[in-house]
Amino acid sequence: MKVAIAASGATLDSQASPVFGRCSHIIVVDIVDGDFKDVKAIPNPSTTEGGGAGIKTARIVGNENAQALISGSVGPNAFEVLTQLEIKTYQMVQGTVEENLTLMSQGKLDELHPTAPRGRGLGVGGRGGRR
Amino acid sequence: MKIAITGGKGGTGKSTISTSLAVELAAGENKVLLVDADVECPDDHIILSTNRKKVQDVCTILPILNQNKCLKCGDCSEICKENAIVFIKDRYPFIVTGQCNGCGACILACSSKALEKGQQEIGAIYQGKSKKSNQISSENLLLIWGEIEIGCEATALVVNATREYAENIASDYDYVLIDTAAGTHCNVISAMIGVDLALAVTEPTPLGKHDLELILQLLQLMEVETQIIVNKSDIGDLNLIDDVSRNKNVPIIQKIPYEREILKKHSRGQPVTHNNIKKLSNAITAKTVGGRH
Numbered sequence: 001m002k003v004a005i006a007a008s009g010a011t012l013d014s015q016a017s018p019v020f021g022r023c024s025h026i027i028v029v030d031i032v033d034g035d036f037k038d039v040k041a042i043p044n045p046s047t048t049e050g051g052g053a054g055i056k057t058a059r060i061v062g063n064e065n066a067q068a069l070i071s072g073s074v075g076p077n078a079f080e081v082l083t084q085l086e087i088k089t090y091q092m093v094q095g096t097v098e099e100n101l102t103l104m105s106q107g108k109l110d111e112l113h114p115t116a117p118r119g120r121g122l123g124v125g126g127r128g129g130r131r
Numbered sequence: 132m133k134i135a136i137t138g139g140k141g142g143t144g145k146s147t148i149s150t151s152l153a154v155e156l157a158a159g160e161n162k163v164l165l166v167d168a169d170v171e172c173p174d175d176h177i178i179l180s181t182n183r184k185k186v187q188d189v190c191t192i193l194p195i196l197n198q199n200k201c202l203k204c205g206d207c208s209e210i211c212k213e214n215a216i217v218f219i220k221d222r223y224p225f226i227v228t229g230q231c232n233g234c235g236a237c238i239l240a241c242s243s244k245a246l247e248k249g250q251q252e253i254g255a256i257y258q259g260k261s262k263k264s265n266q267i268s269s270e271n272l273l274l275i276w277g278e279i280e281i282g283c284e285a286t287a288l289v290v291n292a293t294r295e296y297a298e299n300i301a302s303d304y305d306y307v308l309i310d311t312a313a314g315t316h317c318n319v320i321s322a323m324i325g326v327d328l329a330l331a332v333t334e335p336t337p338l339g340k341h342d343l344e345l346i347l348q349l350l351q352l353m354e355v356e357t358q359i360i361v362n363k364s365d366i367g368d369l370n371l372i373d374d375v376s377r378n379k380n381v382p383i384i385q386k387i388p389y390e391r392e393i394l395k396k397h398s399r400g401q402p403v404t405h406n407n408i409k410k411l412s413n414a415i416t417a418k419t420v421g422g423r424h
Contacts, residue, residue, distance in 0.1 A: 051284070052214025052230050059208075062219040077227050081217050084225055 003104055004028045004066035004087075005097050006057075010041040012098040018072030021054030022047045027097055028064045031105045036098075040064070054078030061087060070100050074112055133307045134415070135323040135355070138332035139342030141313035144362035144387070145169075145332045147403050149310035150178045154402045155412035156306050157271035164304040166297045167276035168322035169312040170254060170289040180400050181259025181274050189277070189292045191233030191285060193251035198223050200245035207237035207246060232285045254279040254289035256296050273304075290318045306415075315342075315349045323350075328415075329357045331381070335367035340375055347379050357381050360411070363389040385411045 006023035008015040017023035023044055030037040042060055046053035054074065058081035061069050069082060069089045082089055090109040092100050103109050136149040146169070153165040167175040176183060194207070194216070201223055208218035215230035216237055228251060238246045259274045277293030279286050294309075301307050311322040323329060329350050333343040343359070350357045361372050364386035376383050387393070387407050396403045 046214075049214065052227075055214045055217055055227055055230060059217055059219060062217070062222075077230055080227060081225075084217070085219065 001031050001068065002028065002064065002066045003031055003068045003070065003101065004061045004064060005069070005092070005100055006071040007041070007097045010043070012036070012039065012101070013096050016070065016072070016092040016095060016097055016100045018092070020069075020071040020074045020078055021049070021057050023057070023071070026057065026060050026064075028061075028066055029101055031101065034102075034105045036101060052077065055081055058082050058085070058087075061085075068104070070104060070109060071112065079113075132305070132328070132415075133301070133309065133326040135309045135311055135326040135329040136332060137311040137319060137323060137329055137346055137350075138360075139313065139315060139344075139346035140333065140339050143332045143334045143339060145313070146175050146178060146310055147393075147397060148330070148332050148360060148362065148387070148408065149308055150175050151403045151405065151408045152412055152415075153272055153274075153306075153308050154179075154404070155409050156308075156416070159412065159416060161271065161305040161416065162303065163272045164297060164301060164307045165272065165274045166293060166307060166309045166322075167274065168290050168293055168309055168318070170277040170279045170286050170293065170318070171312065173276040173278055175274055175310055176257070176259045176276060177400065178397070179259070179261050179272075179274060179402055181261050183257055183259050185255050186258050186275075187256040187292070187296060188252055189254040189256065189289050190250045191231075191253050191288055192235045192238070193228060193231055193233065193249040194226055194235075194237050194246040195249035196223065196226065197245050197247060200243045202243045202245070204242070206240045206242065210236045210240040212236070229282060233288065252280065253283045253285050254292070256289075256293050287317050287321060290321045294321060294324075313342075315345045319346075320349070320353070323353065323355065326355055329355045330360050330384075331357055332360045332362055333372060334363045335361060335369045335372050337371065339367070340371040343372065343375055344379070347375070347381055351379075358384040360384065361386045363387070365389055384414060 005027050006017040006020045007025045007027045008017045010025050026042045028040045046056040055077050058078045062085045070092050072092050089112040091112045136145050153163050157163045167173040205218035208216040208224050213230050215227050216224050218224040275297050277289040279289045311319045333339040365388045393403050
């Protein structure tokens with residue numbers, strides 16, 4: 001099964017990322033009988049997006065034909081995209097990418113549900129300015 | 132005469148002073164149009180206890196995909212600055228409606244004309260007249276406000292539509308008061324374009340001072356005559372605001388003290404009346420005899 005994971009670095013011993021849209025890398029792995037094959041680390045270009053970073057990152061996951069995603073959280077817009085693409089999302093546990101992939105291959109990760117209300121992502125281009 | 136009530140910092144009393152000033156001006160037999168341009172949380176209608184009547188929907192373009200014409204090229208997704216169109220190779224693109232700001236670039240970019248102009252409701256314009264007729268002559272005071280749909284980010288369109296609606300009826304009024312959002316961003320600028328006077332409401336705190344300086348800078352660029360109102364003037368350090376007034380050469384025309392009576396009226400849902408706001412109203416009417424410009 002092809003699995004994508006939001007990561008804080010480019011290698012299997014990097015920490016899994018608690019955020020999705022602005023994670024540093026998406027690591028894609030083909031899990032075959034508990035082995036990790038075709039490991040690919042994709043730098044995430046959305047880290048500086050003003051808005052819609054999650055949507056853009058979900059596109060990367062979709063373009064890699066991943067069947068599942070592991071992340072700490074997924075915003076509502078990204079969640080909508082992942083649902084449309086029929087990609088299931090799983091809640092990461094604190095630890096490395098490898099540890100999470102191992103748990104995933106053992107079926108020990110929980111499914112993830114969307115968090116914040118729509119249209120209120122972590123956008124760095126905040127349009128409010130209220131204090 | 133068009134007056135913007137602004138100030139930079141949130142919570143300084145812009146809406147309190149806007150509503151009170153509107154009530155005072157209306158009590159002086161002026162026809163007053165109060166425009167609440169803080170579309171993310173308009174609350175003048177709560178302070179004035181008005182009724183609430185929708186007068187116009189605010190809509191924006193929403194692209195709608197005709198799959199029969201779509202070539203799955205991905206140009207629409209590529210051009211979208213809001214990342215509102217998701218394209219995955221060999222699939223039909225789809226639109227994340229909440230993210231779309233209605234710019235229409237995707238419709239122009241689509242070479243096969245597969246995207247059609249649909250509509251998305253993003254907000255509405257309301258009007259209200261005070262229900263408590265004993266306090267406010269509803270003949271003389273009309274409130275207009277814009278409200279954005281919850282979760283929608285395209286607030287500028289609602290602010291502009293609200294301003295436009297107000298402009299169309301402004302000639303029937305002696306005074307148009309525009310209560311802006313906090314900050315110095317586009318929506319505050321849109322609310323203040325073309326006003327004759329801006330009242331910068333601040334408070335004597337370091338943050339009040341900081342944001343006052345920002346809004347005064349903005350108003351200077353916009354070449355709008357500006358006066359400062361210090362709310363909660365007897366708490367904090369008034370020297371902070373005096374310094375700004377002196378350095379920027381913008382007069383402090385009124386100070387409103389921090390009084391229990393004001394809070395009481397506010398929490399009862401009554402417009403705050405205070406002698407200093409009456410004085411402010413008088414100063415404005417004295418300056419513009421007859422009101423109409």
